[in-house]
Amino acid sequence: MYQLPKALPDELLLSRLIRFITISGISSSEFLQTCFGSNRISLHPFLTSGLSSIAKVCNEDTDLLLNEQTLTPLFCFFLPVHARNLQKMIVTNNGARAFRSSQLVSFESGQSLGLKSCPLCVEHDLLKYGISYWHVSHQIPGVDTCGYHGAGLSFLKLTQRQRLIKWLLPQPETDIRYSPLIEYKVANFSTQLLSLLASRQHLNQITEVYRHYLKENDYLTPNGRVRRKAVMQEFSKYIKNHSQTNPAIVPRTQQDYRYVSQLLEAGGSHHPYRHLLFGTWLLGEASQVFSNLPEADFSNMKNTPEIVNNISNKCLKFLKAGKSLAHTSRETGKSRCYLKRIALLNGISLNLKPKTLTQQVIDAICTLAYSGFHRREIARRCGVGIGSVEQIISSHSGLVERRKQCHFQSARRKNRLDILRYLASHPESIRNDIKQQCSSAFYWLYLNDRTWLEKQLPKACKPKGRY
Numbered sequence: 001m002y003q004l005p006k007a008l009p010d011e012l013l014l015s016r017l018i019r020f021i022t023i024s025g026i027s028s029s030e031f032l033q034t035c036f037g038s039n040r041i042s043l044h045p046f047l048t049s050g051l052s053s054i055a056k057v058c059n060e061d062t063d064l065l066l067n068e069q070t071l072t073p074l075f076c077f078f079l080p081v082h083a084r085n086l087q088k089m090i091v092t093n094n095g096a097r098a099f100r101s102s103q104l105v106s107f108e109s110g111q112s113l114g115l116k117s118c119p120l121c122v123e124h125d126l127l128k129y130g131i132s133y134w135h136v137s138h139q140i141p142g143v144d145t146c147g148y149h150g151a152g153l154s155f156l157k158l159t160q161r162q163r164l165i166k167w168l169l170p171q172p173e174t175d176i177r178y179s180p181l182i183e184y185k186v187a188n189f190s191t192q193l194l195s196l197l198a199s200r201q202h203l204n205q206i207t208e209v210y211r212h213y214l215k216e217n218d219y220l221t222p223n224g225r226v227r228r229k230a231v232m233q234e235f236s237k238y239i240k241n242h243s244q245t246n247p248a249i250v251p252r253t254q255q256d257y258r259y260v261s262q263l264l265e266a267g268g269s270h271h272p273y274r275h276l277l278f279g280t281w282l283l284g285e286a287s288q289v290f291s292n293l294p295e296a297d298f299s300n301m302k303n304t305p306e307i308v309n310n311i312s313n314k315c316l317k318f319l320k321a322g323k324s325l326a327h328t329s330r331e332t333g334k335s336r337c338y339l340k341r342i343a344l345l346n347g348i349s350l351n352l353k354p355k356t357l358t359q360q361v362i363d364a365i366c367t368l369a370y371s372g373f374h375r376r377e378i379a380r381r382c383g384v385g386i387g388s389v390e391q392i393i394s395s396h397s398g399l400v401e402r403r404k405q406c407h408f409q410s411a412r413r414k415n416r417l418d419i420l421r422y423l424a425s426h427p428e429s430i431r432n433d434i435k436q437q438c439s440s441a442f443y444w445l446y447l448n449d450r451t452w453l454e455k456q457l458p459k460a461c462k463p464k465g466r467y
């Protein structure tokens with residue numbers, strides 16, 4: 001029986017296995033031999049199969065491994081036809097078939113197999129846990145941005161057949177690039193959706209969810225047909241700054257109507273990123289996927305035109321009277337997205353809140369950012385969103401480097417203080433005690449400030465039994 005290291009938040013199963021063989025001294029061949037009776041098994045990074053064998057040998061729960069430490073729930077959700085088969089193959093030891101069931105090969109996304117990591121998450125994890133690890137949410141195919149930080153993900157191509165390699169963990173990097181806002185929104189939506197899928201059982205069909213929200217936003221005709229032209233027009237506008245041009249996941253042109261039609265076919269198989277991109281635009285929040293949709297929305301369409309007209313007239317009346325979106329939304333129960341659209345269709349200028357991002361606010365953000373304040377604190381003080389703060393910081397040359405320097409010095413101060421405090425309260429301690437009791441600070445200083453650390457540490461003892 002093996003004891004794997006405890007899963008860290010959003011940690012991939014393969015990452016735990018890598019950490020296990022790194023610290024336990026057990027080789028990957030020995031581990032695979034014990035689990036699967038063969039050391040030639042190749043583990044997939046995010047659709048790791050053979051979960052029941054791993055769970056048995058490591059005393060873990062198969063369902064928990066499947067739902068929280070692989071991407072299986074995401075694939076099952078977007079590929080309901082293949083879901084059962086995929087789950088079965090993931091639980092039993094059938095990696096090749098599981099990969100075929102995921103349909104990834106047929107989507108022609110053209111990306112080779114690898115592991116992705118966010119440099120800011122690595123920095124955060126090293127500081128908080130003393131170790132970096134692979135996150136599940138970073139591995140979603142097509143997503144190249146961190147859903148927490150908005151930074152571009154680094155890609156480590158896996159060239160060997162064997163992926164269970166000692167020390168194969170993300171490395172710290174200093175080159176941080178922020179992705180376009182749209183890609184951050186999709187990544188954020190995907191991360192949210194993944195954590196919701198891990199904890200839910202009964203789900204709405206994704207095609208039903210789309211139809212409900214299309215109808216809500218007036219993108220369905222009274223007969224229930226999709227107004228594809230209007231959808232594509234708005235959707236294309238929304239994703240125009242998206243850097244990917246891969247037609248497997250992003251529409252070719254604004255006239256690529258099949259892109260939408262295909263997503264709405266029940267039982268269709270499409271790259272998960274297509275759904276994530278479209279879902280981000282249509283739903284905004286991943287939690288909307290799980291809201292209780294009224295059944296009448298899908299079954300009975302015949303009496304809807306009058307009702308829709310009544311509601312839209314009511315909304316128009318409020319908007320024409322100059323009421324705010326929030327007020328109209330409260331009174332009519334319709335979403336802001338719907339209201340914006342009907343206002344646009346009827347040529348009404350909206351009574352939106354005045355923009356707060358004036359030159360004065362931008363200057364204040366820059367000053368606070370230069371002093372090294374946290375993004376959240378800057379956002380709070382200036383009354384703007386974190387996204388705006390990040391955008392302003394990344395668009396001012398030299399500011400990111402300056403902040404990195406501040407963070408480095410702050411981390412150094414904190415870690416030096418940890419060590420000094422420990423030494424003051426334990427004057428008799430030997431090097432090994434410090435390494436064990438202040439491991440996070442010790443390793444940080446060992447990597448970044450070794451000369452200082454060596455000066456503070458007690459002299460190394462000679463090993464016992466040498467003479």
Ligand SMILES: [Zn+2]
Binds near residue numbers: 120121149150151
């Ligand atoms: Zn991150």
